[in-house]
Amino acid sequence: MRGLPSFATLSSFFDGLHALRAHGRRGGLGSPFVVVPLFAVQAVAALYFVSGILAALLGIALPPIDWQLREMLEIGAALALLVGLVFGAHVLLTLRREAHVAREGLRRASTAFADLLEERFDEWHLTPAERDVALFAIKGLSLAEIARLRETSEGTVKAQTAAIYRKAGVSARSQLVSLFIEDLMSVPEERAEADRASPPRVAPSPGTGAVSRAAALAESTGTARALTKSATKNPGREASAAPKRRKRRSATSTEVEGTPQHDEAVVPGRLH
Numbered sequence: 001m002r003g004l005p006s007f008a009t010l011s012s013f014f015d016g017l018h019a020l021r022a023h024g025r026r027g028g029l030g031s032p033f034v035v036v037p038l039f040a041v042q043a044v045a046a047l048y049f050v051s052g053i054l055a056a057l058l059g060i061a062l063p064p065i066d067w068q069l070r071e072m073l074e075i076g077a078a079l080a081l082l083v084g085l086v087f088g089a090h091v092l093l094t095l096r097r098e099a100h101v102a103r104e105g106l107r108r109a110s111t112a113f114a115d116l117l118e119e120r121f122d123e124w125h126l127t128p129a130e131r132d133v134a135l136f137a138i139k140g141l142s143l144a145e146i147a148r149l150r151e152t153s154e155g156t157v158k159a160q161t162a163a164i165y166r167k168a169g170v171s172a173r174s175q176l177v178s179l180f181i182e183d184l185m186s187v188p189e190e191r192a193e194a195d196r197a198s199p200p201r202v203a204p205s206p207g208t209g210a211v212s213r214a215a216a217l218a219e220s221t222g223t224a225r226a227l228t229k230s231a232t233k234n235p236g237r238e239a240s241a242a243p244k245r246r247k248r249r250s251a252t253s254t255e256v257e258g259t260p261q262h263d264e265a266v267v268p269g270r271l272h
Contacts (some may be wrong), residue, residue: 042081120168137176138180
């Protein structure tokens, strides 16, 4: 029965995976709805500035336009290029920041997976040589490559691999790798199922107990007042009804006392 990996190891691993998944995910100024229009405006502005130079070099006579319209076009093109410059700087800084986050997430995930390997190797009581062989096997190296890296024979590596499989309770390399994949996938699923199964706790509102006690007290007080008022109005009826109530209570108590109490259940087949 294999134990579960530690919570800190799994938490670090999935934090690293979350950072890797977030890499390249850009919103705001990085969305296509912002990039495409800005790129189109920059292209028009660049074409406007370059068109005059190309026309002069090629000897093409451009039709004259009003100076006010020309000034507006130049101001718009300059503003478009300025906005493009600011946007490009923002994208560059964002890419640098996301690359740093991705590298940090990859480092945390690699460290957490290495910790998970060490936990499993300690649980299986592997020797230092078997640890090296198991690590190379998980990386996908063949027996010949492992023997060459460890400067030993393939027969020794094969015997060490068989010992690793026996201690881990598997019969092939694919099953050995699947043990770690199962550890990394099963614990978050169990945690999510436990969260879904547990009902949400509803905190009692302050003063609920006091309100309930006040309501019960008011109800009992009102009942007592009603009985007192009824007895005051009909003293003869209450006096005649009192012996009847005492008689009924006496009969009820007699029935309760005469009822046999069964403290133990009689199980068929068990005779004393």
